[in-house]
Amino acid sequence: MNIEIMSEGEGLKDIEVFQVPAGAAASELIRLVAERGGFPAEEAILFIEGSPEPLEIVGLIIDERFHHRAHHVHRAPRLDVHVAYQNKQIVHHYSPATTVQTVLDWAIGNHGFKIDPAIAPEMELALEGNETALPRQAHLGRFVHHPSHALHFDLIRGVIPNGARDR
Amino acid sequence: MSVSAAEAAARADLESARFRAGVLRAHWRLDQISFPLLFITVMALPGRQRRAEFFFRFDITNFPTQAPEVKIWDLLSGGSLPLAERPKGPARVMEAFKEGWPGPGAPSVYRPWERHGINHNNWAATYPHLTWLASRDLTFVLEDLYALINPSTAALALP
Numbered sequence: 001m002n003i004e005i006m007s008e009g010e011g012l013k014d015i016e017v018f019q020v021p022a023g024a025a026a027s028e029l030i031r032l033v034a035e036r037g038g039f040p041a042e043e044a045i046l047f048i049e050g051s052p053e054p055l056e057i058v059g060l061i062i063d064e065r066f067h068h069r070a071h072h073v074h075r076a077p078r079l080d081v082h083v084a085y086q087n088k089q090i091v092h093h094y095s096p097a098t099t100v101q102t103v104l105d106w107a108i109g110n111h112g113f114k115i116d117p118a119i120a121p122e123m124e125l126a127l128e129g130n131e132t133a134l135p136r137q138a139h140l141g142r143f144v145h146h147p148s149h150a151l152h153f154d155l156i157r158g159v160i161p162n163g164a165r166d167r
Numbered sequence: 168m169s170v171s172a173a174e175a176a177a178r179a180d181l182e183s184a185r186f187r188a189g190v191l192r193a194h195w196r197l198d199q200i201s202f203p204l205l206f207i208t209v210m211a212l213p214g215r216q217r218r219a220e221f222f223f224r225f226d227i228t229n230f231p232t233q234a235p236e237v238k239i240w241d242l243l244s245g246g247s248l249p250l251a252e253r254p255k256g257p258a259r260v261m262e263a264f265k266e267g268w269p270g271p272g273a274p275s276v277y278r279p280w281e282r283h284g285i286n287h288n289n290w291a292a293t294y295p296h297l298t299w300l301a302s303r304d305l306t307f308v309l310e311d312l313y314a315l316i317n318p319s320t321a322a323l324a325l326p
Contacts, residue, residue: 006188017184070188105319121257121318132296135310137192160259161279161294 005029005066008139009073010044010096010146011037015139026060033073039146047072047097049139054095072097072139075146083107084128085155096141100125100134107155119157128152173230174202177305181205185306194313198242203228205305206240209312216254216316223276223312225305234299236282237308238274239264247274254316263315280308 002019007029018032026046034041045054049070054077074096081103082091090112094103108115108123115123124133127143133156144151180186181197189195199206205225211218226236241248253264268275269283279290279297291298297311 006184006191015184015188017187068191070191101319108319118257122259123319136314137188137194137310158259159294159297160262161277161284161290161297162258162262 003062003064003067005062005071006069007033007071007073008049008097008142009033009037010039010075010141010144012142014142015070020062020066022062022064024062026055026057026062026066029062029066029071030057030073033071037073039075043075043146044073045075045077047074047095049097050099050102051097052095072141074141074144076141076144076149078149079140079144080150081140081153082150083112083125083153083155085113088113094140096139096144098140099136100138100140101136103140103153104136104155107153113155115155122158122160124156124158125153126156128154130154131156133158173227176231177202177205177227180305183304183306185304186309189306189309189313195309198222203230206242207305207309209309209316211254212317215318218252221248221254221312221316225308226282227305231301231303234280234282234285235305235308237276237278237312239276240274247272256315256318260315260318276312278311280311 001022003022005018005020006015007018008015020029030044030046031041034044046057047054076096078093079096080091081094082089092106104125106112108120126132126134140151193210195207195209198208203226207223208220210220222240222242224238224240239248239253250266254260263277265277267273268277275281275283278284279294280299284290285299
């Protein structure tokens with residue numbers, strides 16, 4: 001019996017479903033994601049979505065628990081995440097399994113740029129020099145390729161489509 | 168495009184990893200399919216809205232060539248959700264769920280990806296990252312709805 005496991009990973013553009021035999025070693029999931037992402041599985045590590053630390057895979061067996069969580073496979077254990085806003089830059093370290101939403105929360109919050117509450121909900125993250133807001137559930141590792149461990153974002157104000165001139 | 172082609176495209180979206188990941192994360196769930204109509208619930212995180220979930224009625228006729236028509240819905244009454252019960256928040260939330268789009272009494276979501284927004288106010292050119300394209304999927308819409316309904320926690324926590 002195969003278990004469907006969702007995972008993002010280095011070299012993947014979005015989350016994907018992988019079929020892994022129940023009872024297989026967790027390294028099999030790493031192998032499948034690495035193959036899909038085009039990098040050597042031997043260098044890769046496995047995370048649960050949102051976790052700051054990788055899973056210890058020695059003796060770890062694929063079972064139903066894997067079906068109920070999203071995962072991430074990457075060669076970098078930690079990323080240096082830089083966020084720029086109005087000529088200032090802040091930096092923090094996150095695992096590649098961290099979501100864009102988590103970084104956004106940090107960047108606008110009291111440990112980040114302390115954005116005015118009136119506009120804070122409008123803020124988004126974009127890749128440096130880009131004006132397109134990133135999907136908030138995307139994992140950071142999707143944007144970084146080993147051996148680079150740095151990720152540069154701009155904090156931007158999202159648009160408010162309005163104006164009903166032709167109604 | 169026939170309804171069956173639209174149905175096939177919608178079913179492919181509903182079976183995609185992107186859609187299923189949202190279900191896994193408890194961001195949304197599919198409630199009912201009656202092609203060309205889909206009813207999908209989008210969840211609100213605790214403390215973000217007065218309701219825990221909001222229902223949306225998708226009409227996917229000619230999907231994905233034509234953008235879905237998406238209405239904020241009241242499953243009990245089978246009509247639009249009253250304005251007082253719609254999501255609240257900053258300007259972009261209030262705009263998206265305002266009353267009367269595309270006409271009096273109509274409950275479509277006021278966003279560039281929605282069927283009635285495609286030719287509205289030059290939105291397709293002004294907001295290319297939010298407009299509908301045949302290459303987009305239902306999850307693109309759901310991600311936007313989820314973000315509208317759930318403002319950043321950090322924004323809420325600031326004094």
